[in-house]
Amino acid sequence: MTAATALEARHLVKDFRGFRATNDVNLQIREGEIHAIIGPNGAGKTTLFNLLSGFLRPTSGEVALFGERIDTLPPHAIVRRGLSRSFQISSVFPSLTVRENLLVALESPTNLPKQFWTPLSRLEHLGPRADQILADVGLGDAPDRLAADLSHGEKRQLEIGISLTQEPRVLLLDEPTSGMGSEGINRVIALVRQVARGRTVVLVEHNMSVVSELADRITVLQYGQVLASGRYDEVRRDPRVIEAYLGEEAHA
Numbered sequence: 611m612t613a614a615t616a617l618e619a620r621h622l623v624k625d626f627r628g629f630r631a632t633n634d635v636n637l638q639i640r641e642g643e644i645h646a647i648i649g650p651n652g653a654g655k656t657t658l659f660n661l662l663s664g665f666l667r668p669t670s671g672e673v674a675l676f677g678e679r680i681d682t683l684p685p686h687a688i689v690r691r692g693l694s695r696s697f698q699i700s701s702v703f704p705s706l707t708v709r710e711n712l713l714v715a716l717e718s719p720t721n722l723p724k725q726f727w728t729p730l731s732r733l734e735h736l737g738p739r740a741d742q743i744l745a746d747v748g749l750g751d752a753p754d755r756l757a758a759d760l761s762h763g764e765k766r767q768l769e770i771g772i773s774l775t776q777e778p779r780v781l782l783l784d785e786p787t788s789g790m791g792s793e794g795i796n797r798v799i800a801l802v803r804q805v806a807r808g809r810t811v812v813l814v815e816h817n818m819s820v821v822s823e824l825a826d827r828i829t830v831l832q833y834g835q836v837l838a839s840g841r842y843d844e845v846r847r848d849p850r851v852i853e854a855y856l857g858e859e860a861h862a
C-alpha cells in the first residue's frame with residue numbers, strides 16, 4: 611500500500627447465510643479524492659459501506675485506514691482513527707436547535723449512540739467551533755432553528771455537520787442526494803466540494819450527474835464484485851459498465 615492510499619479493502623468478502631453480498635472486493639481510495647461507489651440495486655454498495663465503517667465484520671479479507679487494519683475495530687474506534695460516516699451514525703435531535711445539535715455532537719463526538727447529560731449552557735466554550743462548522747455546511751444563517759423544522763436537504767447539511775465534529779480525515783456519505791429535488795441536489799454538490807477540501811470523501815450515489823460532477827474516480831459494483839474502477843470518463847466507456855449500469859442512463 612502506498613502512502614497516498616487513505617482507505618483500502620483487500621479481498622473483502624461478506625456472506626449472509628450463504629449469500630455472498632461482497633465478493634473479493636479490492637478497493638483503493640486515494641488520499642484527498644472524491645470517490646463514488648455506484649452500481650445497480652442490490653450490487654452490495656451498502657454492505658461495502660458497512661464493512662468499511664465497522665458496522666459489519668467481514669467474513670474474510672481486510673480493511674485498512676492509512677495503512678492500519680481497522681476491520682476488527684468497533685465503529686466508534688474507527689471514528690477515532692479518522693473515518694466517519696454520515697447519515698447512518700449521526701442522529702439529529704429534533705427538539706434541539708441546529709446549533710445545539712452541533713454543541714452536543716462536539717461535546718461527545720464518538721459517543722455512539724449519543725447520550726447527553728451535560729446542560730447545554732456548559733457547552734458554550736464549543737460555540738466558536740460549532741459556528742465554524744455551521745458556516746462550512748451552509749447553515750450559518752440558521753443556528754437557532756429547531757432541527758425538526760429543517761427541510762430534508764437542510765437536515766442532510768446538519769447531519770454532515772455532525773459528522774464533521776468528529777474531525778474525519780475520511781468521510782463516507784451514503785446517498786447524500788436521495789429524495790432531493792434539483793435545488794437540493796445542487797446544494798449538496800457544493801457542500802460535498804466544500805467538505806472535501808483537505809479530506810477524502812467516499813460516497814454511494816445513484817444520481818449519475820452528481821457522480822460526474824463530483825467524483826475524481828468511481829468504482830462500479832455488480833453482484834458484490836468490482837466491475838470497474840478508475841476515472842469517471844474512462845469507466846463510463848467500459849462496455850461492461852454500460853451493459854450493467856450506465857446503459858440504463860444512456861438509454862433513458
Ligand SMILES: Nc1ncnc2c1ncn2[C@@H]1O[C@H](COP(=O)(O)OP(=O)(O)OP(=O)(O)O)[C@@H](O)[C@H]1O
Binds near residue numbers: 651
Ligand atoms: N443482513 C442481510 N442479510 C441477508 N442479505 C442481505 C443483508 N444485507 C444485504 N443483503 C443482501 O445483499 C445484497 C446487497 O445488498 P446491499 O444493500 O449492500 O446492496 P446495495 O447496492 O446497497 O443496494 P441498493 O442500491 O438497493 O441500496 C442484496 O441482495 C441484499 O438482499
